[in-house]
Amino acid sequence: MKTQKWLAAWLLIGFSLFSCAGRSGKSISGNSENELKADIIVYGGTSSAVAAAVQATRLGKSVIVVSPDKHLGGLAAGGLGFTDTGKKEVIGGIAREFYQRIYRHYQQPEAWAWQKKEEYGNKGQGTPAMDGADRTMWIFEPHAAEAVFEDFVKENKIPVYRDEWLDRENGLVKQNGKITSIKTLSGKTYQGKIFIDATYEGDLMATAGVSYHVGREANSVYGEQYNGIQTGVLHHDHYFKKNIDPYKIPGNPASGLLPLISPDSPGEKGQGDNKVQAYNFRMCLSNHPDNRVPFPKPDNYDPAQYELLVRVFDSGWRELFQKFDPIPNRKTDTNNHGPVSTDYIGMNYDYPEASYERRREIIKAHENYQKGLLYFMATDPRIPADLQKELNTWGLAKDEFKDNGNWPHQIYVREARRMISDYVMTENETMGKKPVNNPVGMGSYSLDSHNIQRYVKPDGYVQNEGDIGVHLKEPYQIGYGAIVPKKQECQNLLVPVCLSSSHIAYGSIRMEPVFMILGQSATTAAAQAIDKKQAVQDVDYTVLKARLMQDKQVLAKPGSNF
Known part of the structure; x- marks a missing residue:
């Protein structure tokens, strides 16, 4: 009987490992179904994570994607279709x-x-x-993007373990400056030669003891102009263009401030703080009568939360639909627009380092706020009638995010932790004021930060602060040093998402195409480090560059001598 039980257990384990091997370009090994091993462990479910894993299989390395998310692609499949x-x-x-x-x-x-x-x-x-x-x-459309990411995984036979959350307290083993394994809350252990943190939050990086920063650096830290507190700097259209009274009883400070206005001083211009730019959900809306769901009334709906928006409309603002950006099939990628919109300003400061439980609370609060905003505008009699009538021709897209009430499964974490390595990408590199060494990809989007706080000015009126939009004259390179930690902190980790960058430089780098580019480059370096049995900081850039160019990465402005 014992022999039969042992044989059954052996066959079960063997079948499990065979199944993993059947999904990977190279066999996955381990001692049991809860102990898995591969050359490269990618932590995250973002677009960067998928690109990193695909590159691993193409380079003949075994790889496992350990994804906290059930859906792959992050924001690229989570509503950011424009x-x-x-x-x-x-x-x-x-x-x-x-x-x-x-x-x-x-x-x-x-x-x-x-x-x-x-x-x-x-x-x-x-x-x-x-x-x-x-x-x-x-x-x-979101579902189209997710299908592409799933096709990448299927075609490359990449094993993906979903809903797997790093044990941030006791789930990382590190020896002689290298991570040897990570453990998730489910009890699974993943051993690898190289690890890649491809999350928006940088949890693996932080758990590994790598230096990082949260918030804005003072302009003096890196010799920048647009990094620190930006009071009086009004870019885009996400600010109060007219004087709006911030008090519950207009003109009466004793009545208290309206919701979502900070009573605190915004701080001194140019100084740093520990605040991060606002998050929201990139909603997919539809105006097709057969494919729209009416805006739902959220949990704990409180119309008082939107009194400030009423005052904005009363001032004559009418730009409600300006960021209903069209995507195929009569749908939108709807983003924040205007002084009071879908960005939940000031309500995410603790998210980057919060516990999983606290993050879920923050995400739910953002969902309730944003759903409440839509419901309020669709139903409250104080909304201008013409805008309300048009808004009610829209609804949540019935055929998107069907397992989540048609609501995006990924909140837009525009910024969380950012690594501090020996090399830091700053405003000066993005604007061409300083050269970049050993590029592994390029960025080109404007320096872009959403608002960070809403406060009362000395004149007694409300204003937003932190929104920056600075056009770049030409694309810029991103250096390899920005995606590897300091060597003394960790020798087998790469960080293509929460890379080493100042707040304002990250405002340009933080775009989904760039994350995919850097994910692929990170894995290319990882494969080289494995082959040479060396630290990721010691890879031969000449060899790395040659492979990146072979794989059609763009490392310099087309037409330049590089």
Whole structure:
């Protein structure tokens, strides 16, 4: 009997390991179903994580994706379909392949369920949505993006373990400056030669004891202009253009402030703080009568939360629909726009380092606020009638995020932790004032930060602070040193998302195409470090560059001598 039980257990383990091997480009080993081993362990479910894992299989390395998320692709599949492209010519490698696959998807007649292809306006951010010459498409529906990421995983037989959360207290083993294994809250242990933190939060990086920063650095730290507190700097249109009274009883400070206005001083211009730019959800809305769901009344709905918005409308503001950016099939990627909108300003400061439980509370609060905002505008009689009538032609897209009440499964973590390495990308590198060594990718989007706080000015009126939009003259390179920690802190970790960057430089770098680019480059370096049995800080850049170029990464402005 004991022999039979032992044989059954052995067969079960063998079948489990065979299944993992069958999903990977190279066999996955381990001592049991809860102890898994691969050359490269990618922690995260973002677009960067998928790109990193795909590159591992193409380089002949075994890889495991350990994803806290159930859905792959992060924001790229979570509602951000109106891609922050920047200069498309510097998007190469697997990132460009992603957009080529999106293009092929929308060449199929069945992809156009709610709209004729010829009726789609083809509007993109600085580029046509569909680029026939390059066979790329930059604008897409969430489900289409997620399908591409899932295809990448299936085709490359990548094992993905979902809903797996790093044990941030006791789940990392480190020996002689290297991570040997990580453990998740489910009890699974993952051993690897190289680890890649591809999360928006940088939890693996922080647990490994790597230096990082949260918040804005003072301008004096890196010799920047747009990093620290930016009182009086009014870019974009996300500020109060007219004087709006902040008090519950207008003109009466004793009555107290309206909700979501800080009573604190914003701080001195140019100084640093520990605050991060606002988060929101990038909603996918539809105005097709057969594919829209009325805006739901959220939990704990409180119309008083939106009194400030009423005063904005009363001042004559009418730009409500300006960021209902069109994506295929009569849908939108709807983003924050205006002084009071979907950004939940000031309510996320503790998110980067919060416990999982606290993060869930913050995410739920953001969801309730944003759903409440929509419900308020759709139902409250104080909303201008013409705007309210048009808004009620919209609703949540019925065929998106179907397992989450048609609500995006990923909150827009615009910024959390940022690594501090020996090399830090700053405003000066992005603006071409300082050269970049050993580039592994390029960025090109404007320096872009959303608002960070809402306060009362000395004149007694309300204002937002922290929104920055600075145009860059040309694309810039991102140095390899920015995605590796200090060598004395960890020798086998790469960080392509929460990379070493100042707050304002990250405002440009933090775009989904760039995250995919850096994920691929990180894995390429990881494979080289494995082959040479060396620290990631010691890879030979000449060899790394050659492979990146072979894989069609763009490392310099087209036409330059590099």
